[in-house]
Structures are given as structure tokens and as C-alpha cells.
Amino acid sequence: MSAEKTHPSVSPVLVLFRDDFRLADHPALFGACTTGQPVLCVYVHDPETTRGGAIGWWLAQACTALADALSEKGGTLHHLSGHTPDVVAEFAQAAGVDTVFWNRRYDPTGKAQDTALKARLEQQGISVQSCAARLLHEPWTIRTGAGTPYRVFTAWWKAARAMGNPGRCLPAPRQITFSPLPADARALTLRTLPPAPPLPAGASAAEADWPCTEADAQDTLTTFVEDNLAHYIQEHDRPDKDTTSRLSPYLRAGLLSARQVWHAVSTAATTPALAENAEKFLSELGWRDFAWMQLFYEPDLAWRNLRPEFDHMPWQKSPALLAAWQQGQTGYPLVDAGMRQLYATGWMHNRVRMVVASFLTKHLLTDWREGEQWFQARLVDADPAQNAMNWQWCAGTGIDASPWFRIFNPVGQSEKFDPTGAYIRTWVPELRQMPDKLIHTPWKADASLCRQIGFTPGRSYPNPIVDLKLARGIALECWKNLPDRKESGR
Ligand SMILES: Cc1cc2nc3c(=O)[nH]c(=O)nc-3n(C[C@H](O)[C@H](O)[C@H](O)COP(=O)(O)OP(=O)(O)OC[C@H]3O[C@@H](n4cnc5c(N)ncnc54)[C@H](O)[C@@H]3O)c2cc1C
Structure with missing residues (x-):
């Protein structure tokens, strides 16, 4: 993209990508596009959130796949480096952005960073639009009659089901009007990307096992629904059959959303037998939300015994x-x-x-x-x-x-x-x-x-x-x- 000397006459809006490396059902991107303003897409290499190990490798692949997808649409994923609240606030100011869009995070570091970033941006007169994208339901929306978070999955799941289907899936924007990179912001972007974390020793089979684009995620979902949903109850505990969806890495990197999975599976439940299998599968997907609800309320879930x-x-x-x-x-x-x-x-x-x-x-x-x-x-x-x-x-x-x-x-x-x-x-x-x-x-x-x-x-x-x-x-x-x-x- 060409650099411009001045800010474009219409202010750009900024979309921040984090573990949501897709174009479809991406409320932040969709919201940015509906403003009619030119869009800057940004990813931050942040030492506080960057991961090593197999997941670091996987997320880097997913980020590259998103950059390729944006490039096919004529745009660029701009890379920044540093502490997210600092570098995004600085970049947004330099680029003359008037609104920053992101999908919400619920982990302690993500929440703290986003709170700090929101405060910084608002101080600079830049508005923030945060969206619900990661889960079926926001962690705080399902509560007991006493107003406390649920502590037992079956009761939580019953309450979650009573809320009906999660919201509809948004399509990928048909067209994205990308903003040129304003000259003042150019110096803040990375020209050379940090090396992607390598796969851990011995894990070379992961490369062939996990093709990494949004289309691959959709194919995996379609194959599961067409070939294996009907046997889910009978076979989901059988490692020898290997017929579970294998969607977890795609959900983790946000190459597809839980809502997309929900709607694909629900729509396929056209017979009582399929409906029974679908219900079982959806309850497993429910465990994912339940886990995030726990982390939301128990930020030290990974190191403190809850009992x-x-x-x-x-x-x-x-x-x-x-x-x-x-x-x-x-x-x-x-x-x-x-x-x-x-x-x-x-x-x-x-x-x-x-x-x-x-x-x-x-x-x-x-x-x-x-x-x-x-x-x-x-x-x-x-x-x-x-x-x-x-x-x-x-x-x-x-x-x-x-x-x-x-x-x-x-x-x-x-x-x-x-x-x-x-x-x-x-x-x-x-x-x-x-x-x-x-x-x-x-x-x-x-x-x-x-x-x-x-x-x-x-x-x-x-x-x-x-x-x-x-x-x-x-x-x-x-x-x-x-x-x-x-x-x-x-
Ligand atoms: C000790 C242990 C550690 C685990 N660590 C992770 C992890 O780091 N990341 C992860 O995604 N899953 C984790 N799981 C949950 C589960 O094993 C995987 O989600 C599942 O094996 C992924 O395969 P699948 O997509 O084919 O599952 P499917 O059976 O097809 O289920 C569909 C989706 O439902 C969700 N799901 C299914 N089971 C669970 C569960 N028990 N808890 C939460 N969500 C679930 C996943 O998002 C999964 O992709 C862990 C389970 C155990 C017992």
C-alpha cells in the first residue's frame, strides 16, 4: 500500500486482530466496514501475550493466513510491536483514526490491556467499539437466580440452553475499503516481522495435520457435520475411531467462531437422531464457554486450586x-x-x-x-x-x-x-x-x-x-x- 503524506480526508477506523484470525463472523471487522470509512487492520506482536511452543507456532500460522486473506482483498495487515495499550494508542493517534474496533478478550492479561487501551484512546478522543465474538454467550450473562456465577456445568448448561441460539453469524465483508497507511504512522509499523516461533522438537507431524486457513477450518467443520455428527454420541469417546470434530485448534486461533460451529451443527439436526447427536456435541462446545466463564471470574485458574x-x-x-x-x-x-x-x-x-x-x-x-x-x-x-x-x-x-x-x-x-x-x-x-x-x-x-x-x-x-x-x-x-x-x- 502506498504511504500518504497527510491523513486521508475521511478518518480511518482501526481493527485490532487477536486470536480471531478470520474474515467471516468477525464483528469488529464487520462493524468497521459498516462505518463506510477506510479500514486499517492491525496485529500487535506483544511480548506480554506472545506465546511459544506449539500454540505460538499455530497462532503465527493463523496470523499469516489472515494477512494473506487481507492481501487477496487488496489490503495489508499492519504489524506493530510492543505493549498493546501503548503502541495501539500511539499508532491510532499518528494515523488519525477516529474509532478502534476489537473483539473482546476475557483472560486477565487481555482484559487489563484492553481496559488500559480504552482509557488511553478515549483520552485521545478516539472512540472504542468492542464486540462479542469469542464465545456463544458473554461470560457474565448467564447467572444463577441469586445473581452469582454458576459453579456446576449441568445447571449452567440448562440456563445457557434456555437463552436460545447465540446471535446470528455475520458474513465476511463483501468488500473492504482499506485505508492507505498514513505517513506519520508508517514508522510505527514493522517492516520485518519477528521470526515465527518454531514447532517444538518432535512435533513436525503437526504441519501436515493442521492446515491453517479460514477455508481449512470451514472444511473441517463441513466434513464433521456431513460425515461424523451422526455418530458423535456413539464414537466421541473412541480415540481409535478419531471421529470428533478436531475443531479445537481452529476455535483457539479464531479461524472460525463458536457461533459458526453452533449454527452449522444446529442446522444439520434435521432428524431426531441427528438432533440428539447435535445436542451432545453442542454441550461439549458449551464446556468451552463454561471454561471461559470460570477464567473470567477466577483469573488464577491455571495455578490456584479452586478447592x-x-x-x-x-x-x-x-x-x-x-x-x-x-x-x-x-x-x-x-x-x-x-x-x-x-x-x-x-x-x-x-x-x-x-x-x-x-x-x-x-x-x-x-x-x-x-x-x-x-x-x-x-x-x-x-x-x-x-x-x-x-x-x-x-x-x-x-x-x-x-x-x-x-x-x-x-x-x-x-x-x-x-x-x-x-x-x-x-x-x-x-x-x-x-x-x-x-x-x-x-x-x-x-x-x-x-x-x-x-x-x-x-x-x-x-x-x-x-x-x-x-x-x-x-x-x-x-x-x-x-x-x-x-x-x-x-
Ligand atoms: C486435561 C485436559 C486438557 C485440555 N486442554 C484443552 C485445551 O487446552 N484446549 C482445548 O480446546 N481443549 C482442551 N481440552 C478439552 C478437549 O479435550 C478438547 O477440546 C477436544 O479434545 C478437542 O477435540 P475436538 O475439537 O475434536 O472435540 P469435539 O468433541 O469435537 O468437541 C467440539 C469442541 O467442543 C469443545 N470441547 C470439547 N470438550 C471440551 C472440554 N472438556 N472442555 C472444554 N471444551 C471442550 C472444544 O472447543 C472442541 O473443539 C482439554 C481436556 C482435558 C481433559
Whole structure:
């Protein structure tokens, strides 16, 4: 775009993009376009919010995809660098912007930054339009009769359903009139972009697994609705089937909105059977909103036990056990398959996430925050609210959590949800020759079978790092000894 010496005669408006890398159902962009004023699109490389790990890589891909999409429409995504409230206020002033549009954030840093930015802009006489885009419902809109935030999902979900459908989806603007970059603002933009965060070591499979454009997100949604929605209830717990939507990375980067997913799934529910599956799926999408509602009210969700009695849990601090879990070397095939899938692709099936989280916190008695941080580093869908809430759910430390005494048996879970071992064989190749009957418990293979398939227990594949029964007993004992423990876990 050409630089102009003076401000254009009509003031431009500015759209700030953050984790909403799409053109369709983007209320901030749509609102900016409806002003009829020329638009400046901006992204900030902010050290306070920039992420590393797989999610850093993923968000950088999504940002590039958005820049390409804007460029196809004849525009530019302008990159700034620095603390968002400072650099956006400075840029808006220099560019002669009269309104800044953004989609709202609900995490503590995002909220604080946006509050500060709004104050700065308004002081400068620039108005702000913030929009609801990330969730189905704003976190504060669904409250109990007493006016307090819900603490139990089922009651919250009932209230959410009673609100009806979330608002309609906005189309991508048919045409965007881009503003030229005013000369005074030019110096504030980055000419050379910072290098994109690389994929973490070992995660090269993520590149092929996760194509990253808005069209790819829409294709993933369409494929799910057409091919797999009808089996959702029956198959969503089966990692071997792998028929869940796999939309989480796209939702995380905002390559599509939760509203778009909601409407696509609701519209497809044309028969009672589909409607039942759709309802189940939508309730899972509801957990995403519920997580963000929790983070909105509990900003320290990722590090504070919401049930304070767990502050006294005698967590083990064994680097060796933690490393075995992280590397998928625990000797429990379903746990190892999940951890290796995560390591290689940046994603793991939900059922397996629950199993590995239960195993880490209860069988290895390791603080859930270690697991939360490992997931944050390795997941392409790493989300500050969903990850933290789910770890607290699995560890029993959350407000609506699975009670501590519900300890998943990784062998039983494996037999139930990966009955032929297809998922395990994909991720634990050492066990490919194991018969179905023994794939969940390879340590039980007798010497002649081992010879026959060339398997050396402990060498070909680790022996179990803990005894399940013993570890379970210790976990229950530790929990029983917690001061002020609540029996129900709720
Ligand atoms: C320990 C643990 C950590 C997790 N960390 C994350 C995370 O960082 N980011 C993330 O997106 N999900 C997280 N989840 C939730 C869930 O595992 C993933 O959303 C799901 O596996 C994504 O696959 P999918 O899109 O095929 O899911 P589908 O079954 O197709 O569900 C559709 C969408 O609903 C939402 N959803 C489904 N289950 C949950 C749930 N339990 N909690 C919140 N939202 C849900 C997701 O946005 C998902 O994309 C975690 C779960 C556990 C047990």
C-alpha cells in the first residue's frame, strides 16, 4: 500500500486482530466496514501475550493466513510491536483514526490491556467499539437466580440452553475499503516481522495435520457435520475411531467462531437422531464457554486450586516420573499412545487427555500444574481457560470437577475405548505385533510369545513405572488425610 503524506480526508477506523484470525463472523471487522470509512487492520506482536511452543507456532500460522486473506482483498495487515495499550494508542493517534474496533478478550492479561487501551484512546478522543465474538454467550450473562456465577456445568448448561441460539453469524465483508497507511504512522509499523516461533522438537507431524486457513477450518467443520455428527454420541469417546470434530485448534486461533460451529451443527439436526447427536456435541462446545466463564471470574485458574484443601496434597516431585509421562514411556500403552500423539501432532483425543491427566495426578501423585504446563507447551489448541479448567476437573481440584476418588484405570480405559488397540498401535509401534488381548497389558506376554514377536519386556517397551493398585491406594490415603476435605468432591 502506498504511504500518504497527510491523513486521508475521511478518518480511518482501526481493527485490532487477536486470536480471531478470520474474515467471516468477525464483528469488529464487520462493524468497521459498516462505518463506510477506510479500514486499517492491525496485529500487535506483544511480548506480554506472545506465546511459544506449539500454540505460538499455530497462532503465527493463523496470523499469516489472515494477512494473506487481507492481501487477496487488496489490503495489508499492519504489524506493530510492543505493549498493546501503548503502541495501539500511539499508532491510532499518528494515523488519525477516529474509532478502534476489537473483539473482546476475557483472560486477565487481555482484559487489563484492553481496559488500559480504552482509557488511553478515549483520552485521545478516539472512540472504542468492542464486540462479542469469542464465545456463544458473554461470560457474565448467564447467572444463577441469586445473581452469582454458576459453579456446576449441568445447571449452567440448562440456563445457557434456555437463552436460545447465540446471535446470528455475520458474513465476511463483501468488500473492504482499506485505508492507505498514513505517513506519520508508517514508522510505527514493522517492516520485518519477528521470526515465527518454531514447532517444538518432535512435533513436525503437526504441519501436515493442521492446515491453517479460514477455508481449512470451514472444511473441517463441513466434513464433521456431513460425515461424523451422526455418530458423535456413539464414537466421541473412541480415540481409535478419531471421529470428533478436531475443531479445537481452529476455535483457539479464531479461524472460525463458536457461533459458526453452533449454527452449522444446529442446522444439520434435521432428524431426531441427528438432533440428539447435535445436542451432545453442542454441550461439549458449551464446556468451552463454561471454561471461559470460570477464567473470567477466577483469573488464577491455571495455578490456584479452586478447592483449597488440595493446597495440602503431598504431591511427589519426581523428575523421572514426570519425564516418563511427558515422553510416553510409562509402560501403560494408552497413556503412552496419548502422550506420543500429543508430542508428534500437538493434539490428543479428549478421552485420552482425561486418562493421562488422571494417571499423572493420581497414580503418579504429581501436581496437576506440571501437566497443565506441559499441555500448554505442546498443544496446538492450548487454551488458557479450557486447559486450566480441564486439568482442575481431572485432578478434582476444580469447582465442578471429577472427584479425586474417581481414578481412571488406564488398562480398563484402554480395553473399553481402544478395544482392538488400533490407537495404541498407531502411536506405540513397539507394540504393533502384540495380540489384541495383550496390547493393553504387554507385561503379561509370556516368554514364548515374546520370542515369537521379537519383544523384550523392559527393553522393547518399558515395564509399568508404577503398580496401579498400590498407587491408587496411596492416592486415596493422601486424599483422605487432607484437612477440611469435602466428601462429595463437588
Ligand atoms: C486435561 C485436559 C486438557 C485440555 N486442554 C484443552 C485445551 O487446552 N484446549 C482445548 O480446546 N481443549 C482442551 N481440552 C478439552 C478437549 O479435550 C478438547 O477440546 C477436544 O479434545 C478437542 O477435540 P475436538 O475439537 O475434536 O472435540 P469435539 O468433541 O469435537 O468437541 C467440539 C469442541 O467442543 C469443545 N470441547 C470439547 N470438550 C471440551 C472440554 N472438556 N472442555 C472444554 N471444551 C471442550 C472444544 O472447543 C472442541 O473443539 C482439554 C481436556 C482435558 C481433559
